[in-house]
Amino acid sequence: MITIRELTKRYGNKLAVHDLTCTIRPGVVTGFLGPNGAGKSTTMRLMLGLDRGEGEVLFNDRRYRDLPNPVRSVGALLDAGAVHPGRSAHQHLRMIAAGAGISEQRVREVLAAVGLDEVRSRRVGGFSLGMRQRLGIAAALVGDPEYVILDEPTNGLDPEGVRWIRSLLRNLADEGRTVFVSSHLLSEIAQLADDLVVIGEGRLIAAQPVRDFIAAHTRTHVVVRTPDPERFRKWLQQAGFQVEPEDVDALVVDTPNADAVSSAARQAGVAIRELHTRRSSLEDAFFNATANATTYRGEAA
Numbered sequence: 001m002i003t004i005r006e007l008t009k010r011y012g013n014k015l016a017v018h019d020l021t022c023t024i025r026p027g028v029v030t031g032f033l034g035p036n037g038a039g040k041s042t043t044m045r046l047m048l049g050l051d052r053g054e055g056e057v058l059f060n061d062r063r064y065r066d067l068p069n070p071v072r073s074v075g076a077l078l079d080a081g082a083v084h085p086g087r088s089a090h091q092h093l094r095m096i097a098a099g100a101g102i103s104e105q106r107v108r109e110v111l112a113a114v115g116l117d118e119v120r121s122r123r124v125g126g127f128s129l130g131m132r133q134r135l136g137i138a139a140a141l142v143g144d145p146e147y148v149i150l151d152e153p154t155n156g157l158d159p160e161g162v163r164w165i166r167s168l169l170r171n172l173a174d175e176g177r178t179v180f181v182s183s184h185l186l187s188e189i190a191q192l193a194d195d196l197v198v199i200g201e202g203r204l205i206a207a208q209p210v211r212d213f214i215a216a217h218t219r220t221h222v223v224v225r226t227p228d229p230e231r232f233r234k235w236l237q238q239a240g241f242q243v244e245p246e247d248v249d250a251l252v253v254d255t256p257n258a259d260a261v262s263s264a265a266r267q268a269g270v271a272i273r274e275l276h277t278r279r280s281s282l283e284d285a286f287f288n289a290t291a292n293a294t295t296y297r298g299e300a301a
């Protein structure tokens with residue numbers, strides 16, 4: 001369990017992170033979301049003691065700097081570019097491993113696990129963004145850590161790489177580890193995460209399971225297709241439903257209750273071709289939840 005308590009970071013007059021309090025559970029993947037400039041990277045740096053701020057972050061009951069062997073407890077990827085370009089992937093990992101008393105065998109295992117075994121002797125300077133990302137993930141995992149913290153791990157990865165990350169993170173969580181991962185890609189987080197921490201302008205907006213977040217910030221609709229949309233629309237409106245036309249023969253009814261729409265059709269004597277519940281996406285929920293925290297979002301065209 002990671003406990004973040006009243007975490008605050010100022011840059012001059014600007015509060016990059018403001019009184020952030022939440023917990024991150026073991027055994028699940030927690031997605032970390034926020035608009036550009038919301039404070040995600042700053043929060044991750046504070047968690048790892050790379051920046052100083054107010055408040056505290058505890059890994060179980062210890063601060064990062066009090067962990068006896070941090071590489072073996074907390075694996076982190078913050079900036080995949082931060083590797084000496086003249087070193088090989090193997091040398092880079094060996095340096096990290098040597099400092100933490102990790103075996104050569106484990107280094108080779110991790111290189112193979114991230115798909116870099118064949119290029120392990122090549123200079124990192126010649127690596128693609130995706131290969132650097134895999135190396136950064138290898139560095140995070142080499143100590144077999146209980147906590148895994150990754151900032152935008154799918155950056156630069158191709159679709160196969162994205163799928164690989166997804167199953168990797170799932171396996172890490174299934175092994176009981178605490179997995180905390182930021183991403184700009186909402187559809188990716190929707191597929192990847194069980195829980196969410198959402199921030200805007202440095203403040204906590206939500207810390208809850210993905211499903212609860214979507215339910216809290218969106219509405220569920222019933223879509224009904226009928227040969228008689230105009231008559232059914234009037235009927236539904238008179239019965240107190242909010243209804244919008246979807247296309248020529250379909251209506252969207254603002255209710256989560258498909259049975260109510262179905263029985264309304266029976267009462268109205270209207271035939272139905274199709275009726276289904278439409279749940280909103282994480283993207284809908286995210287935009288609704290962060291509507292007032294739009295630090296670096298452009299105006300709509």
Ligand SMILES: Nc1ncnc2c1ncn2[C@@H]1O[C@H](COP(=O)(O)OP(=O)(O)OP(=O)(O)O)[C@@H](O)[C@H]1O
Pocket residue numbers: 011014015016034035036037038039040041042043
């Ligand atoms: N070293 C710094 N000096 C001054 N301001 C900073 C510094 N680092 C970050 N900030 C500011 O703090 C705020 C939070 O930045 P941060 O990079 O943590 O956001 P983020 O959520 O990671 O953004 P993005 O999604 O764009 O990566 C921003 O307003 C940013 O300009």
